[in-house]
Amino acid sequence: MDLEFHQFDLRNEELRSRSPAQERRPFSSHAEVGHQAPIIVVSPALSERPVVIDGYKRVRLLRPLGQHTVRATAWALGAADALLLERMLRAGDADNALDLGWFLRELRERFGCSGEELSKRFGRMPSWVSRRLPLVAELPEAVQAHVRADTLGAHAAMKCLVTLARANRACGERLADAVAPLRLTTRQIAIVHAAWLGANAE
Structure with a gap:
């Protein structure tokens, strides 16, 4: 099925960090050949907009x-089961611990x-x-926002901040x-962090 952008809910988009550098290549591909793989959605209730499970990028x-x-395809699952299934299907991806923390909290x-x-x-x-x-x-x-925007590494955030x-x-x-x-x-960042801890107010 085809959905207009206002017809679906992107509430789960913030459960993953982004990498603008990695998205440049897919952007070029989409511009040349168009949208290929459908996004995945579930419908929590008939009165609610379909919720995107995979396809935020x-x-x-x-x-x-x-x-x-x-273009979208709908899974006949509850939102929680759909999120877990999608996570298992891409188990080979290198999720960082902060991504998993967001997911577990959700x-x-x-x-x-x-x-x-x-x-x-x-x-x-x-x-x-x-x-x-x-x-x-x-x-x-505020720190998590930097990780989501890929301006601060998740490992550095966890190790130092x-x-x-x-x-x-x-x-x-x-x-x-x-x-x-x-x-x-x-x-x-570890070097800066150590210098920060050892410095005086000035």
């Missing part, structure tokens, strides 16, 4: 091309999944879940705002 790529519709808060249920769904120990949820809870939203945000949330946000435009490597 394709939607972002198609908007600038002036297209008004996108399943817990929106769908009421317990920590035990989440661990069983992913075939993991409960400690695997408990290590990832705090990353989302403790890392300020989670501990800093625990001690001083405002300082964690200021440091993230300062280094994000520079697109530093994790090693470089």
Whole structure:
């Protein structure tokens, strides 16, 4: 089926970080040959708009091309089961721990999944879940926004900024705002982080 952009819900788009560099090549391909693979949606209720489960990147790529519709296929599943199935189907992708934290939080808060249920769904120990949820809870939203925009690496955010945000949330946000435009490597951010911790106010 074909859906217009206003007809579907992108509420799950923020569960994944973005990489503008990786999207340049697909954008060029879409411009040349058009939209190929359909996005995947589910319909939570007859009165609600279909919710996109997979295809956020394709939607972002198609908007600038002036297209008004996108081809979609609907899964006959509940939203929680559909999100889990989609995650399993792309299990080979390198999800970072922060992406997984966003995903686990969504399943817990929106769908009421317990920590035990989440661990069983992913075939993991409960400690695997408990290590990832705090990353989302403790890392300020302003810092997470940099990770989503691919201006700050998830590994650097977890290695350096989670501990800093625990001690001083405002300082964690200021440091993230300062280094994000520079697109530093994790090693470089660790050096800056260490210098920040050892410096005086001046």
